[in-house]
Amino acid sequence: MYFYVTVPAIVFIVYKVYQKWSCGMCTSDARMTGKVVIVTGANTGIGFETAKDLAHRGARIILACRDEGRGTTAMHKIIETTQNKNVVFKQLDLASLKSVRAFAEDVIQTEPAIHVLVNNAGTGKLDNSLTEDSLPIEAQINHFGPFLLTTLLLPLIKASAPSRIVNVSSLLHKVGKVDPESFHKPAKNSIQHMRVYSNTKLANMLFTRKLSRDLEGSGVTVNCLHPGAVSTDIFRNKYAISRFFIKLLFKTSFEGAQTSIYLAVAPELENVSGKYFVDCQEAVPSKSAVDDKLADKLWELSERVVADSEPKKNI
Ligand SMILES: NC(=O)c1ccc[n+]([C@@H]2O[C@H](COP(=O)([O-])OP(=O)(O)OC[C@H]3O[C@@H](n4cnc5c(N)ncnc54)[C@H](OP(=O)(O)O)[C@@H]3O)[C@@H](O)[C@H]2O)c1
Ligand SMILES: *[C@@H]1O[C@H](CO)[C@@H](O)[C@H](O)[C@H]1NC(C)=O
């Protein structure tokens, strides 16, 4: 009996010690006073912790969230804990290209500069509905929406150089494929769903690389990361028992946000671009993620898809 309690307990303790020890923490104390930062999906999880940390460092923070109630609640919490009053909520629904355009227009008209864009928002929800733009909702939230957002904000980000784009991808990009079909057909079961999610995360990686090439010498860097296995709302639809184990075994959101924060602030990364990071260290992406031909192909496809949604001019 004794055995069945102590062995799992020891295994668990060793695991937790290893997890805390191996978890990369952002040790930079760089200040961000005078910098303007956008964090998408900042009302909870990794995005919330990233926004809070950057607010602590004195930046102006734009919380780009889809729900006004959750967005403003997060805003008040961050202002209260950091005493930085320069934190605002702006509505952004990545599942609507119209909303992405409206958000970008508002930012371009009202903000003097954008120094950091953290493309953090993402979904792992199995949902096979189509958006108002006739795209599978997951592909749009994780890929087409952030693609359009980044493209629209790019002129302002360039004009604000030195500036940075930080993309939250996932380890699962390693099993992703660029399969244009999967971006058009919604997933019907959890296996197909895994595939769509991984494909969107591979797309994040490919674009990071492509954009970093296009931006060479512009003073804008773009890097991507895997936050680790993190206990966040992304697992909200799982069974109570799985949620219990996820909470027990996975990183906290604060730990999960460290690599995003590191990429946004570390002075030593000033000239580092097109790279992939895990636990605040450069890591090796999958072979497909560094396939430049694939990146070009996907870029063309994505441009076509978002161009189709452009508001038609009345003739
Ligand atoms: N957790 C992990 O283990 C893990 C591992 C690898 C990668 N990631 C990536 O990390 C990122 C952050 O995830 P998380 O774990 O922090 O998840 P989370 O707690 O579920 O947070 C996701 C955020 O994205 C927002 N969002 C979802 N759909 C949106 C839309 N249509 N428009 C605008 N915002 C939207 C959510 O807003 P609502 O609150 O309104 O839903 C929420 O603020 C994601 O890109 C995810 O793929 C996470
Ligand atoms: C990542 O960055 C590229 C630009 O480099 C952007 O087009 C793409 O949609 C971004 N995706 C996310 C969510 O990481």
Ligand SMILES: *[C@@H]1O[C@H](CO)[C@@H](O)[C@H](O)[C@H]1NC(C)=O
């Ligand atoms: C980045 O490049 C600029 C210009 O070449 C140089 O002045 C600066 O020292 C570099 N920064 C780092 C951290 O290497």
